[in-house]
Amino acid sequence: MWRTGNIYFITAIAVIGGGLFGFDIASMSAIISTKAYLCYFNEGPDGPGYNDSTDCSGPHSSTQGGITASMAGGSWLGSLLSGYITDKVGRKSAIQVGAVIWMVGSILCCASQDIAMLIVGRIINGISVGICSAQVPVYISELSPPSKRGRLVGTQQWAITWGIMIMFYISYGCSYINGTAAFRLPWGIQMTPAVILFIGLLFLPESPRWLAKHGREDEALDILALVHAKGDDEQQIHVTWKELLKPAMLNRLHIGMFTQIWAQLTGMNVMMYYITYVFAMADLKGNNVLLSSSIQYIINVITTIPALIWLDRWGRRKPLLIGAVLMMTWLFAVAGIMATYGHAAPAGGLNGIAAESWITPGRAAKAIIACSYLFVASYAPTWGPRILGLPTRTVPSPRKRQGSSSQHVR
Structure with missing residues (x-):
């Protein structure tokens, strides 16, 4: 399958994973004050269940807090799972897993019949956000040259802001629709970036560091040549989470x-x-x-x-x-x-x-x-x-494999 080596195109596709968080923020922010949402999830005297009465106060404030926070709870779980998933299947595949999970969560939110179902859908969406938010920066940093790394990884935050803005205007437009479609439509539309992300990743290379860690040095070198034709000494491919607990790493861990x-x-x-x-x-x-x-x-x-x-x-x-x-x-x-x-x-x-x-x-x-x-x-x-700082990108150097000296690049 054809793969691109353009680091800007790679970044543009990958940061859609960050944009999913932005879509979630706006799809809730723009909807929680609309009449359709307040009436359908009403916990007042005329709820629950959709009605168009004048007393649509929506969920209780504590319930609304739980609905909103359910995504963050799922994100916490997703971030814990992301390290295991990415070590097993690779950075690219882990982000694709996150994209599929987002689609599932969005379907549940779109089809929500009650508050409990909405919360479950948002938890699943949160798991996706946790995986993608953790792995997209790692994926980009391990492919990008050090001179551009901060700028490229920072585009994830920009993607979040774009996701917020785009989804907010979609939700705002849908607020003029009568009935539950006012919130079901935007919650369904938010699946679109995950579909684009999943398909786009098929044409992107895997992280050369992950490939080298799993003994696939030749593939790692091919990707380095494809992306920026530079290799460096492979000295840290076998780093594990236990390294974080070493005295020399504790301050960095604390800061991060x-x-x-x-x-x-x-x-x-x-x-x-x-x-x-x-x-x-x-x-x-x-x-x-x-x-x-x-x-x-x-x-x-x-x-x-x-x-x-x-x-x-x-x-x-x-x-x-x-x-x-x-x-x-x-x-x-x-x-x-x-x-x-x-x-x-x-x-x-x-x-x-x-x-x-x-x-x-x-x-x-x-x-x-x-x-x-x-x-x-x-x-x-x-x-x-x-x-604050990004991981060292370390992959095998062709010169080292030929017995020559090699340079370690941060």
Whole structure:
């Protein structure tokens, strides 16, 4: 079968795996405030089951939190499984497994008859996100040259932002459909990138490092020649997870783990999933909520671009520090504005949604919206890519196989 060696084309296909996370975020963010969703999954006096009554308060706030978090729970499980899967079948095949799992989860979400079925579908989607989010950066880094590695791996975050924006507008358009198709259609459409990912990967090479680790040096050399015609000394192909527990690696392990943890704790996921709630509490109503939310997703796409261009020049530590300070500033500003100029919403929350528990009218509301945009603009080029360091790409050198010296490249 024909295979491409163009690293940019390889990256463009592979990062669709990252885009799946973006599709999940938007498919929930844009839908949770629509009447069709609130009525069908209603836990109020007229639910569950679809109806078009005036009392469609949707799931209880704790239930909605569980629906949203179910994807993250599945992602946790998928990330644990991803290492085992990729060691057995390879980087490329592991991502394809993730694509198939995403299709299954999307089918279940699309066909959901109740909240339990929706949660199961989102857990399965999360498993896919966990596998793809873990393995796509590894796959790209093991194929890309060191001089371009940060930029290429960072495109996964850009793919996430594109996935969010595209799916949000699809969901926004579907919100005008009457009945359950308003949410079933976008949840079905989100299978499309997984299909493209699975088929596209058929034409991409396997990681040369994985091939070398499994004794397939000739294939690894062929792929190196195909991609960038450079080989280097194979010194780390037999590294296992036990290496992470060695004293020399503990600091790196700590940095890697907690960078990922703090990236999730910055509040970005809240601003992505629940931005419609935040803007409703900022006194926006009707379609203005979704339209204003979509601007945030456009900002997310655009402000990620500087990191792709200059990430390898900036380094890693300073952008993370600057981003953390800026995000903290905007979040404190939102909290202060709400506390000073806002007040509690009526009992039951705005629009009958308990989670919309506060309201800030007038000019203060505009300041909240502006701070929300600035928060996203601060996250996207800093903590979004969050690439502190990437694995050494080590594969056998043709010169070493011939008995000559070889060079170790990082």
